[in-house]
Amino acid sequence: MTAVQSTSSTTNKVLGHPLNAWYVAAWDHEVTRKPMSRRVANRPLALYRTEDGKAVALADACWHRLAPLSMGKTMGKDGIQCPYHGIVYNSAGRCVSMPAQETINPSATVPSFPVVERYRYVWVWLGDPTKADPDLVPDMHQMSSEEWAGDGETIHADCNYQLVLDNLMDLTHEEFVHSSSIGQEELSESDFEVTHDGSTVTVSRWMHNIDAPPFWLKNMRDKFPGFEGKVDRWQIITFQAPSTINIDVGVAKAGTGAPEGDRSQGVNGFVMNTITPETDRSCHYFWAFMRNYRLESQLITTQLRNGVHGVFGEDEEMLKAQQAAIDANPDYEFYNLNIDAGGMWVRRLIERMLEAEGRLVPTA
């Protein structure tokens, strides 16, 4: 496992990932009776479902000669067979059949990782299994609630997962990266407020009496046909350690009380993001856009998903270029701006988790 260098400014350019945490390995629909391979937190996993539909995550390397189990096939009630020499493991990772012998070597096991299926995702725990409490799965209830509708995708991002967290914790970048959809200059002109506790960080920003950018004007008109006029816009970003960020976003007709809590004259969405480190320089970025209006419209679901797909494509391009620039300039450091307060708290909480795991190596 990679040791992490700490600096007092908590601005590591390549931040390690805690292992005692739930990470999304896949969307629920991706995991089937046909095994698939996915690397999570530097560990290749074979994911499949048992006959009863239970999701299983085994290390994707046979005990015998490390052939990838994900290339094999499911067998019996809950087993998977290595494609190379036919060794069969059950969902606990125990060998249940060995070729050419009447007994089974008691040492023949592959690690089986704790799995929880929740909020349309399959979550895995790669750290100490005795600490794998399902109550620690981050709250993403909008993903599977009758009061919310929407859909999402996965981005395979060629950057350290922390760069995605930085990106989401400060939305000032929307003005520059997403100028044609959600960007507007009021973003960097408005004030924001940062709060935190032991495992969450919240960044709130309100923009009053502004023009709705194209993305939000379209959403307002879906709910209020023919809408014209000014809006109050909000972005309330909530980080849950180590890598989930839900963003409460929306606009309402200006002056109708949204900042005070009455959002009835507006449209509200939640951008659900959970980032799973793949390697030190790549991650699986699972996102969805959920809304609480016009729930019946599959058209709007598709339009929103496609719209966000376009927006996040712009982020992906930037993140990849940023990682390349980081790697090309190993002797240059990061510096911080006032707008990084949210992202800096995120880094500090993650570093505390790494420290608790004994994996944060302070610099001398």
Add this chain to the structure above:
Amino acid sequence: MAATNVEVWQQATVIETQSIATDIQRIVLEPSAPKKAEPGSHVDLKVMIDGEQDKRSYSVVESSEDGKRLAISVMKAPQSRGGSLFMHTLKPGDTLEITQPLQNFPLRVGAERYILLAGGIGITAMINMARVLKNLKADYTFVYAGRNRAAMAYLPELQELHGDNLVVHVDDEGTSLKVDELVASADLETELYMCGPIRLMDVVRRAWTERELNLPDLRYETFGNSGWYDPEEFIVRIPRLGVEAKVGQGRSMLETLEDAGVDMMFDCRKGECGLCEVRILELDGAVDHRDVFYSERQQHAAAKMCCCVSRAVTSKTGAKSDADPHRGPAVVTIEVS
């Protein structure tokens, strides 16, 4: 974190030693590259026997969170080849070479019900597991069987920690373990983890099979160091190579053949993998199969043996008194690959 079994050799300093039961010494080590030991793990360490270096494996009884305190416990075995005697001479401040904790006996978190079974010094492999199950508030029964209380290490501490979850069986008190009753208490949702003499483990395995429970739910670890018979000196012959050697009480057949210059193939050296298998051409005596590689049927056929752990003995029935004191040692004639 997934267990890794890549051996990282390092120095360890003995920081405490204590006699905790008849012939059992507790030794606390501080490794130079500490790593927390997960339940079921062991360390390999280098011992000196008659000026020669050898390797031994001991279960980790306790590990601090940071891995800077690893406790093991060593029983002075009467038939020891010298490793346990060496371990009993260690004093605080001594150093020796050890690996980081290695894992061949992982505890799976998430079973409905657990039975942990320790026989004698096998308790060392179960203590860490039991503590984790207690912390997880799992449904577990911890069964500890021994000859007499004085020989049962950690008994008071375990009683205090596990209360009614700990069931103690003591031969001298007439409360010997009844394996059939124990296995009858297991169902398809139960995982049984055990460590103890091979006789005990064989009996449990048979009862488990008869009850038609799933074999992968029966977990055990063997270091290949106990058998159905006491070890005796015996003769091994390989006619094709013109080899005849005497296997001493404290040596294995594999070691003896290596000493005699035979190019032997092997891997685990504890009777699991089957790589050291030899073909038996002729046998004067019986085979004490100490491996878990062969099925009962195969062991009974006595056509092959795992020479890393299994031995030839003079007795035919298993009763020690059965052996004729006037006859010579058992002789096994083999062919090797």
